[in-house]
Amino acid sequence: MPGLRVLLSCVILLCLVAVRPAGATAIEQVTIAGGITAWLVREPAIPVISLNVSFAGGGVMDPPERKGAAHMVSGLLDEGAGELDALAFQTRLEELAIQMSFDAGPDRFTASLKTLSGNRDAAFGLLQLALTEPRFDEDAVERIRRQIVNGLIAEAKNPRTIASRTWFRLAFKDHPYGQPTKGTQESVKSITTDDLRRYVGKVLARERMLIGVVGDITAAELAPLLDRTFGGLPEQVQRPSVAVVAPDGAGRLEVVHQDIPQSQVIFGAAGIARDDPDWYAAYVLNYVLGGGGLTSRLSDQVRERRGLAYSVYSSLYPLDYAALHLGGVGTRNDSVAEALQVIRDELRQVRDNGISAEELRDAKTYINGSFPLSLTSGGRIAALLVAIQRNGLGIDYIDQRSELINAVTLDDVRRVAKRLLQPENLLVVVVGDPQGLDDGG
Secondary structure, eight states: HHHHHHHHHHHHHHHHHHOOHHHGOEEEEEOOTSSSSSEEETTTTTSSEEEEEEEEEEGGGOOOGGHHHHHHHHHHHTTTTTTTOOHHHHHHHTTTTTEEEEESSSEEEEEEEEGGGHHHHHHHHHHHHHOBBBOHHHHHHHHHHHHHHHHHHHHHOOOHHHHHHHHHHHHHHSSGGGTTTTHHHHHHHOOOOHHHHHHHHHHHHSTTEEEEESSSSHHHHHHHHHHHHHTTSSSOOOOOOOOOOOOOOOOOOEEEEOOEEEEEEEEEEOOOOOOOOOOHHHHHHHIIIIIIIGGOOOOOIITTOOOOEEEEEEEEEEEESSSEEEEEEEGGGGGGGHHHHHHHHHHHHHHHHHOOHHHHHHHHHHHHHHHHHOOOOHHHHHHHHHHHHHTEEEEEEHHHHHHHTOOOHHHHHHHHHHHHHHHHEEEEEEEEOOOSSOOOO
């Protein structure tokens, strides 16, 4: 369709020009009556507008017996709203080359919108309908339900998914993090239309709503759109409280037996929160340890020197109510025990001896150099604007980020390594038929 071809051409052009030096990124704060605030980065050279909006409360807001409600809502908000049924709503999006999507993570419910600037009024109007007047028609609900259940059936055979779900179940038990955000086949089948409406009523509110906008629009033009799109949402809602929690299962090994030639392994323990003063030192440390791909310590020891795996990684995973340090590896069944021993030994080596000055320098160079190259679309920049607000990093964060990374010293990394790396306290889940390992459950 002509509109779609124009949009795709604009998106390709945006990818070519959107990456600028960090200091060239000017963020405007747009605030209207009622307290609705958005952060805006103008890009008048490309006739495209991207929006990202985040609401506090993702899967953690699901009732235990209705796990997956948030995920199901995310699949249904663009399946009919107001006077438009699913076909009419989707047809309108296609006719105007509007991209609209929703997602439910553990802690946040998000909406994304991308439109040609000439269609902005219609695009924002459709988003307003989806957020405030979702229809949840029976045929659409049952169709999305079937899609989700079929996906869960497929995932139930995936070793990586099994490993991840088992790890979180063992680590968090009855806490909302202990259950998959997508739910289970049984819980999804039990979700009613009333459950979906209740979820919308307790999550989609202006309180703790964060908005990022990038593209061909001024602050003066954006302000009335914000009012029309989000002004009809309730200002505050009663959200269930969620407890801050630390992962359980320190030192535990759990084997989920599956007749496959290669085992999937997930290991992890408590991490460092995003607002912790040691975050940047931990970020640099993790890059050297397992976040740097083929250049990382774990990759060198596990893959390059011993040929035990194609890939091995570690990552910081801060949630709203827990902080984690997770890693993973896939290896032959007869190599699992050795790979785990090598990983534990390397964590112990870094904890006890730190990293080298050369590793610190190279990590800073890569982390700072790769950051602007990751901002390859308006949608990514809009999501970054929301993340900066969510983490309270300040409107000048993009300009200050490299200085925060460069301020990390070897002493900082050594101190954080002793705090973060506790190989004896790892919770380890193995899915496969590993040799030489006993089920520690």
